[in-house]
Every structure is written in structure tokens, then in C-alpha cells.
Amino acid sequence: xxxxxxxxxxxxxxxxxxxxxxxxxxxxxxxxxxxxxxxxxxxxxxxxxxxxxxxxxxxxxxxxxxxxxxxxxxxxxxxxxxxxxxxxxxxxxxxxxxxxxxxxxxxxxxxxxxxxxxxxxxxxxxxxxxxxxxxxxxxxxxxxxxxxxxxxxxxxxxxxxxxxxxxxxxxxxxxxxxxxxxxxxxxxxxxxxxxxxxxxxxxxxxxxxxxxxxxxxxxxxxxxxxxxxxxxxxxxxxxxxxxxxxxxxxxxxxxxxxxxxxxxxxxxxxxxxxxxxxxxxxxxxxxxxxxxxxxxxxxxxxxxxxxxxxxxxxxxxxxxxxxxxxxxxxxxxxxxxxxxxxxxxxxxxxxxxxxxxxxxxxxxxxxxxxxxxxxxxxxxxxxxxxxxxxxxxxxxxxxxxxxxxxxxxxxxxxxxxxxxxxxxxxxxxxxxxxxxxxxxxxxxxxxxxxxxxxxxxxxxxxxxxxxxxxxxxxxxxxxxxxxxxxxxxxxxxxxxxxxxxxxxxxxxxxxxxxxxxxxxxxxxxxxxxxxxxxxxxxxxxxxxxxxxxxxxxxxxxxxxxxxxxxxxxxxxxxxxxxxxxxxxxxxxxxxxxxxxxxxxxxxxxxxxxxxxxxxxxxxxxxxxxxxxxxxxxxxxxxxxxxxxxxxxxxxxxxxxxxxxxxxxxxxxxxxxxxxxxxxxxxxxxxxxxxxxxxxxxxxxxxxxxxxxxxxxxxxxxxxxxxxxxxxxxxxxxxxxxxxxxxxxxxxxxxxxxxxxxxxxxxxxxxxxxxxxxxxxxxxxxxxxxxxxxxxxxxxxxxxxxxxxxxxxxxxxxxxxxxxxxxxxxxxxxxxxxxxxxxxxxxxxxxxxxxxxxxxxxxxxxxxxxxxxx
Ligand code: BGC
Numbered sequence: 001x002x003x004x005x006x007x008x009x010x011x012x013x014x015x016x017x018x019x020x021x022x023x024x025x026x027x028x029x030x031x032x033x034x035x036x037x038x039x040x041x042x043x044x045x046x047x048x049x050x051x052x053x054x055x056x057x058x059x060x061x062x063x064x065x066x067x068x069x070x071x072x073x074x075x076x077x078x079x080x081x082x083x084x085x086x087x088x089x090x091x092x093x094x095x096x097x098x099x100x101x102x103x104x105x106x107x108x109x110x111x112x113x114x115x116x117x118x119x120x121x122x123x124x125x126x127x128x129x130x131x132x133x134x135x136x137x138x139x140x141x142x143x144x145x146x147x148x149x150x151x152x153x154x155x156x157x158x159x160x161x162x163x164x165x166x167x168x169x170x171x172x173x174x175x176x177x178x179x180x181x182x183x184x185x186x187x188x189x190x191x192x193x194x195x196x197x198x199x200x201x202x203x204x205x206x207x208x209x210x211x212x213x214x215x216x217x218x219x220x221x222x223x224x225x226x227x228x229x230x231x232x233x234x235x236x237x238x239x240x241x242x243x244x245x246x247x248x249x250x251x252x253x254x255x256x257x258x259x260x261x262x263x264x265x266x267x268x269x270x271x272x273x274x275x276x277x278x279x280x281x282x283x284x285x286x287x288x289x290x291x292x293x294x295x296x297x298x299x300x301x302x303x304x305x306x307x308x309x310x311x312x313x314x315x316x317x318x319x320x321x322x323x324x325x326x327x328x329x330x331x332x333x334x335x336x337x338x339x340x341x342x343x344x345x346x347x348x349x350x351x352x353x354x355x356x357x358x359x360x361x362x363x364x365x366x367x368x369x370x371x372x373x374x375x376x377x378x379x380x381x382x383x384x385x386x387x388x389x390x391x392x393x394x395x396x397x398x399x400x401x402x403x404x405x406x407x408x409x410x411x412x413x414x415x416x417x418x419x420x421x422x423x424x425x426x427x428x429x430x431x432x433x434x435x436x437x438x439x440x441x442x443x444x445x446x447x448x449x450x451x452x453x454x455x456x457x458x459x460x461x462x463x464x465x466x467x468x469x470x471x472x473x474x475x476x477x478x479x480x481x482x483x484x485x486x487x488x489x490x491x492x493x494x495x496x497x498x499x500x501x502x503x504x505x506x507x508x509x510x511x512x513x514x515x516x517x518x519x520x521x522x523x524x525x526x527x528x529x530x531x532x533x534x535x536x537x538x539x540x541x542x543x544x545x546x547x548x549x550x551x552x553x554x555x556x557x558x559x560x561x562x563x564x565x566x567x568x569x570x571x572x573x574x575x576x577x578x579x580x581x582x583x584x585x586x587x588x589x590x591x592x593x594x595x596x597x598x599x600x601x602x603x604x605x606x607x608x609x610x611x612x613x614x615x616x617x618x619x620x621x622x623x624x625x626x627x628x629x630x631x632x633x634x635x636x637x638x639x640x641x642x643x644x645x646x647x648x649x650x651x652x653x654x655x656x657x658x659x660x661x662x663x664x665x666x667x668x669x670x671x672x673x674x675x676x677x678x679x680x681x682x683x684x685x686x687x688x689x690x691x692x693x694x695x696x697x698x699x700x701x702x703x704x705x706x707x708x709x710x711x712x713x714x715x716x717x718x719x720x721x722x723x724x725x726x727x728x729x730x731x732x733x734x735x736x737x738x739x740x741x742x743x744x745x746x747x748x749x750x751x752x753x754x755x756x757x758x759x760x761x762x763x764x765x766x767x768x769x770x771x772x773x774x775x776x777x778x779x780x781x782x783x784x785x786x787x788x789x790x791x792x793x794x795x796x797x798x799x800x801x802x803x804x805x806x807x808x809x810x811x812x813x814x815x816x817x818x819x820x821x822x823x824x825x826x827x828x829x830x831x832x833x834x835x836x837x838x839x840x841x842x843x844x845x846x847x848x849x850x851x852x853x854x855x856x857x858x859x860x861x862x863x864x865x866x867x868x869x
Pocket of ligand 1: 474475480484485486487594597763768
């Protein structure tokens with residue numbers, strides 16, 4: 001196999017490709033460097049070749065379709081043909097379908113506004129409902145919509161595709177069969193501008209005769225609680241969910257029919273009484289509308305829907321995989337409490353929900369599950385850090401011999417759950433944790449003989465799994481869950497190494513673009529919740545995400561077209577800061593100016609943070625412009641950067657080489673980003689090493705400094721100190737949190753300490769990936785797989801492992817677009833092995849001894865290399 005992972009717009013065989021120039025990409029594997037590649041796009045039905053591009057170099061891993069406009073809802077195959085040295089062709093194929101491309105005719109539908117509900121959210125004319133233990137926050141939540149339509153078909157269709165989305169989050173069924181495996185669709189975008197839709201092939205679900213299309217729609221991000229603006233918590237985009245769908249049918253005789261959302265649909269709430277992302281889900285089986293998803297159901301008592309005209313919101317086929325069930329976990333322990341409740345420990349902090357099998361319940365029993373990340377010293381669930389997120393699921397039992405309680409339209413960030421209201425404590429086998437994530441495919445991997453390093457990497461991985469959910473969020477548990485830009489910026493390189501999140505991050509970048517203001521200012525979060533006012537002021541390290549995240553995506557993928565598309569946004573941000581500061585150092589328009597957020601025992605002056613990021617963004621823009629072939633503009637910005645460096649040195653570094661504030665983060669900025677003259681580096685390096693050593697190998701860095709610390713130490717020749725920090729188990733360190741039970745990366749070094757217990761409940765997440773950005777260094781510094789200056793898409797790399805006697809064995813694999821690159825070593829046995837694919841130029845640097853690496857497997861003896869062994 002020499003080509004794998006053929007993707008269209010970043011996805012495998014998508015059915016809703018809406019872009020004018022779909023991106024066709026693949027992963028190379030063992031292709032010879034002199035091979036040639038042809039790509040052709042063929043209309044599936046007619047077999048006509050629509051477009052072809054031939055004789056591409058073996059370097060190519062992405063092309064953009066640039067042929068004639070593609071019509072809506074049409075199937076295409078595309079092929080990559082490789083011609084190896086001897087010219088023999090090998091063909092690799094995949095397919096996609098175009099999406100609606102603006103041809104929607106359906107209308108949004110919803111429950112009529114004059115509802116049949118009392119002020120407490122109960123239906124006026126409904127079966128006697130159970131009195132649910134509603135909180136103040138959920139008092140007025142209306143139940144999710146249940147929308148249905150019967151469809152009579154003279155014959156089964158030859159082909160049927162459902163195009164569907166909601167304002168809110170939905171689940172669709174046809175004849176009781178759930179459509180797709182996706183969760184919380186359509187995810188979260190700035191709904192005022194763009195709503196993504198999904199397409200599903202539903203041919204198999206329909207038959208001649210009566211059929212039923214039934215869809216539930218809950219509040220989700222649209223009208224549910226969102227973020228932490230307590231004055232305007234819910235109803236951010238609208239005050240009730242809405243559905244939009246078109247079912248396209250083609251019959252054997254070639255005739256077509258479209259069923260759409262319109263006034264023909266009927267609505268009636270069912271057993272889900274409250275479904276909210278932050279508050280949880282309440283199910284009352286007494287309100288079940290049994291059989292409503294089936295065709296025979298009598299919905300004559302249901303109400304007619306409200307029809308809402310379509311506005312000009314863009315409806316776009318999804319650009320990245322939706323949230324899905326990532327995995328399910330069995331609990332480690334189930335511990336009964338004295339008061340009849342039980343505490344479940346699933347052994348891993350996750351985002352998701354519990355699936356609980358209930359036996360021995362009687363009709364009307366109320367079962368309640370609350371979720372938390374930690375336990376108190378007394379073994380009780382700790383929930384204070386969730387702030388206003390109630391994370392509480394409630395189920396009123398039907399009394400059936402066995403029933404399963406699993407919410408659909410909420411998720412919680414938790415490791416522990418408290419279950420109340422069961423007549424007997426649950427058996428471990430009654431409980432499953434369902435992990436939700438947008439991550440569908442892992443990429444690289446890194447394991448060592450040192451359990452602590454492995455756990456650090458694993459914690460960052462689980463934080464990524466839990467927080468890459470529709471958008472990259474800061475944390476999944478409290479009333480926040482926002483797409484914080486610095487967090488993403490810092491973590492993006494790690495994220496791209498660990499999982500196939502290229503498409504996911506590109507989609508978020510579109511959100512960031514959309515949120516950028518006309519003057520170039522970039523907000524702190526994307527999407528910005530409509531009611532928030534204070535996120536849009538552009539802060540050092542936060543607004544810079546507009547430059548740095550696209551750059552990370554570009555360097556990993558090598559996709560120059562993407563970079564070109566981003567250039568205006570990158571430039572606008574750099575110009576925004578430049579013009580606000582008269583071309584000088586960044587001291588005005590600092591936005592929320594968070595500084596080196598959550599550093600400990602050292603405060604890096606905000607002037608230093610701002611200046612460093614300012615230069616970093618300009619430098620990155622210069623490189624981007626050069627790659628895009630815009631040398632003239634690059635020269636201008638390069639001169640600007642030179643000027644800023646002079647100012648940095650003059651104003652922020654003293655004669656002894658002390659960076660203002662004398663903090664690790666300050667030195668890391670200056671050394672890692674080359675902010676001072678070469679001749680001054682030794683002095684700064686000495687200060688950095690002194691600070692780390694004098695604290696007994698302890699760090700002080702916050703969100704912005706942390707990713708640079710180990711790489712900078714290694715670069716100044718103090719890899720030993722970097723490994724000291726990595727293996728540190730005393731406070732503050734990754735190891736300290738792990739020693740105290742961390743299964744994901746914590747938001748704060750002092751989230752919990754022996755001395756002070758839990759940090760303030762106003763801001764203390766145990767699942768925040770920012771400090772997990774160390775993992776980038778595990779791949780690039782410890783394992784030593786780095787791209788050379790100006791290499792993108794792993795065209796040219798150096799393998800320079802940090803051979804420290806404390807890391808006896810290691811194996812790291814990087815999934816590059818040119819195939820897998822790996823390094824493994826065993827210091828005890830004295831060997832190192834590197835694997836490099838053919839189209840990657842590689843050099844190996846073993847403790848200063850440099851050699852070219854041939855493609856394939858290279859094994860080296862470490863007998864001559866000083867590893868301290
Ligand atoms: C978020 C962070 C974010 C920060 C900025 C916090 O509330 O959780 O991740 O970067 O605010 O101040």
C-alpha cells in the first residue's frame with residue numbers, strides 16, 4: 001500500500017460536500033520519491049471524467065478540485081493513480097457526494113409558541129406527569145421537540161438521502177431506526193452565520209407502504225444554557241429549537257420525490273422533559289409516547305407545527321466529523337454510601353454520560369445521577385467546581401423488569417457519579433460510561449518505559465478527547481465549555497500529533513475567522529456566545545491564535561492553499577496590533593490581557609508577554625508570506641519584526657541578560673523565539689537554568705510559558721533539567737497532579753494540594769488541556785522527531801533524540817502526510833531504530849553525530865553514544 005486515507009474536504013466518503021473546490025487529500029506511505037501521481041474526478045452515475053490533473057510529483061498529498069461547478073446531490077468517485085519508477089500504475093479510489101449547495105426548499109419547523117405548558121414547564125393537557133425535582137435553573141425548560149411525519153410510498157425507493165440539521169441538537173429516526181451514529185448534531189458554530197447539516201443514506205430504512213420520519217430536537221447550544229454569563233444563560237441564539245430536513249427519494253423508474261419539513265409535520269413532547277448541555281437530562285417514562293417513531297402511530301392528537309421561513313443563514317455541509325461515541329468504559333468501582341446512594345468511579349475523567357441498567361425499580365421511582373470530577377475527603381461527590389452547571393440526570397422509572405437510562409442531549413465532564421433512588425445498589429455491570437468526542441481517529445503514539453511520562457501523555461490525550469467536542473473547548477464540566485483561543489493555540493501542535501484533527505481544527509479556524517472584527521481584532525473565544533460582550537477585545541497570546549493555529553495546521557499538513565486562504569486573517573491581526581501601537585511594542589489595546597495565565601510563584605510582566613507574542617506573530621506571518629511567495633510583503637514585516645526585537649532587548653532585557661520579571665516564561669520567550677542577539681543568549685540561558693535549578697527543578701510557567709519550557713531547556717543544552725521537570729513529582733508539576741489522582745490534565749498546578757486542598761471553586765477544572773502542551777515536546781524533543789526550519793508536511797526532518805538514562809525505552813510514531821515516521825530505542829540493550837518513509841528527507845543527530853538517513857528502517861547501535869548508561 002502506498003497511498004492511504006483518501007479524504008474529501010478532510011472526511012472519508014462524505015455525502016454533503018458543499019465547497020466549490022473540494023480538497024482531495026491522502027497520506028503517502030511507501031511511494032518512491034520519483035513516482036508520479038494522477039488524480040481524476042469521475043461522475044459516478046455517468047462515468048464521465050469531470051476533471052483530471054496529471055503528472056503531480058510524489059510530494060503531493062493535497063489537491064483542490066478546480067474544474068467546472070459541481071451540481072448538488074451528485075455522486076463522484078475520484079482516483080489517485082501512482083506511477084512508480086517502472087511506470088506501472090496503481091489506482092486508489094474513494095467517493096463523495098455533493099451536498100445541497102444552496103438548493104434547500106424546506107422550512108424550519110418548531111413547536112408553536114403559544115404552548116400547552118404551565119409556567120413550570122409541564123404540559124397542560126398531558127398524562128399526569130411525575131413531579132420532577134426541578135431546580136431553579138430547569139424550572140422553565142421546555143421538553144425537547146418530538147416532530148413526526150408519516151410518509152406513504154407506493155414503492156421502496158432505489159435511493160434515499162436525508163439532509164438534516166437543527167437549531168438545537170437532534171436525533172432522527174425512520175420507522176424507529178436511528179439514523180447515523182452521530183451525537184449532538186449539528187454541533188456548534190456561530191449559528192447566526194453558519195449552520196452545518198448532515199446527510200445520511202437512508203435507503204435501507206424505507207419500504208413500500210407507510211413510513212414514519214420522527215425527529216427529536218433539544219435546546220443544545222442554540223437555546224440551552226451556554227457559557228457562564230449568568231445574566232443571559234440560555235436562549236442565546238433562539239428561544240426554542242427548530243428542525244430543517246429534506247428527504248430525497250429516487251425510485252426505480254427514475255421518478256423523484258422530496259419530503260421536507262413544512263406544515264405537514266406534527267409535534268408533541270414525550271418522556272424527555274428537560275435536556276440541557278449544562279444542566280442535564282430529565283426523563284419521565286410516564287410521559288412516554290410509545291411507538292411515536294413507528295409508522296402506525298396515531299398522531300391526530302398532536303399539534304400542528306409552526307413554520308418559520310428560512311433566512312439567509314448559510315447552511316453548509318459539515319466540514320469535520322461530528323461528535324460520536326468514542327468508546328465506552330466499565331467502572332473501576334461502585335461504592336455504596338450509607339444513605340443508600342452509590343458512587344461510581346469510572347477510573348477516567350471523560351466527557352460523556354452514564355448508561356445505567358435499572359432493575360428492581362417500581363413505577364414512579366425517581367433515579368438521579370449527579371456527576372463530578374473528584375471526590376471530597378469524605379468520599380462524597382465534589383461538584384462545587386461545576387459552578388452553575390448542574391450536571392444532573394433524572395429518570396422516572398416505568399417499573400419494567402429491566403430498563404436502561406441513558407440521556408441523549410447532554411454531556412458531563414466527570415470521573416465519578418453519584419446514583420440515588422435505586423432500590424438496590426447497582427452492580428458494576430449495570431453501569432457503563434459513554435465517552436463522547438469529535439475525535440474519530442488517533443494519529444501518533446508515544447510510550448516509554450517510564451510510567452509517569454506515559455501517564456502525562458495519556459492525561460493530555462484524554463483531555464483532548466474530552467475537549468475536542470464540536471469545538472475545541474477549555475473544559476467540559478463547568479458552565480463554560482468555550483472555544484478559548486489561547487488554549488487551542490498552545491495545544492494545537494500536540495493535538496495534531498496525537499489525533500487526526502486537521503479537519504476539526506480547520507473548521508474551528510473558520511469560526512475564528514468569522515468572529516474576527518473588521519479592524520482585525522480577534523476574540524478570546526470562538527464562537528462568541530451572542531450575549532457575551534467582553535470576549536472580543538483581543539489579548540496577547542489569545543488573539544494570536546489567528547496566526548498560530550493556521551500555521552500549526554499548515555506546518556503539519558503542508559497545505560499551502562489553506563495557508564493562502566488564512567493570510568488575510570493573519571495579516572489583519574498583526575496589523576491591528578501594529579496600528580494600535582504605532583509600530584512600537586504592544587502596550588495598548590491589550591484586550592483582557594490575561595498574561596501567562598495560571599502561572600505559579602512567578603508573575604511574568606504582561607509587557608513581556610505582549611511583546612513576545614507580538615513578535616512571534618509577526619515572525620510567523622513573515623514565514624507564511626514567504627511560503628506563499630509574497631516576498632515583498634514579507635520584507636516589510638521582517639523589518640517591523642527587527643525593529644520590535646530591538647525594542648524588546650532595549651526595554652525588557654537588562655545588561656546582565658535579565659528579562660524583565662526574571663521568570664522562566666520570560667526567558668523561554670526570549671530564547672525559544674530568538675528575541676535577543678545571539679551573543680546575549682548564554683546570559684539568558686544561565687538565568688533560566690538557574691531559576692529552574694534553584695527551585696529544585698520546579699516550574700512556574702502558566703498556559704503560555706509551559707509549552708516552551710522543556711524545549712528551551714533542551715535547546716540551551718540542559719535536556720537533563722527538562723527531564724527533571726518532566727519526572728518531577730513534587731508540587732508544582734505534572735507528576736504531582738498524577739500522584740494525586742489526575743487522569744486528565746488539570747487547569748491549574750494547584751487544582752488540589754495537600755496543603756490547601758481544592759483551589760477556589762470559582763475556577764478549577766480537572767480537565768483542561770493547556771498544560772498538556774508538553775506532549776509536543778515528548779514527540780519533538782524527547783523522541784526527537786522534528787521538522788527542519790521551513791519544512792512543512794514533514795518534507796524534511798531531523799531525528800535528534802534526547803537520550804537520557806532515565807528514559808530507558810521509548811517508542812514514538814508520528815503520522816505525517818508522507819507516511820509514518822517512528823523512533824524507538826532501548827538504552828539497556830543499546831540500540832535505536834528509526835523508520836522514515838521514502839519521500840521524507842531525514843537526518844539523524846545522535847548526540848552531535850549527524851548523518852543522512854535512508855528511507856526505511858535504520859538501526860543504530862548506541863554503544864558509542866553517551867547516554868549516561
Ligand atoms: C478558561 C481558560 C481561558 C481563560 C482566559 C478561563 O476561564 O477556562 O481556559 O484561557 O479563562 O482567561
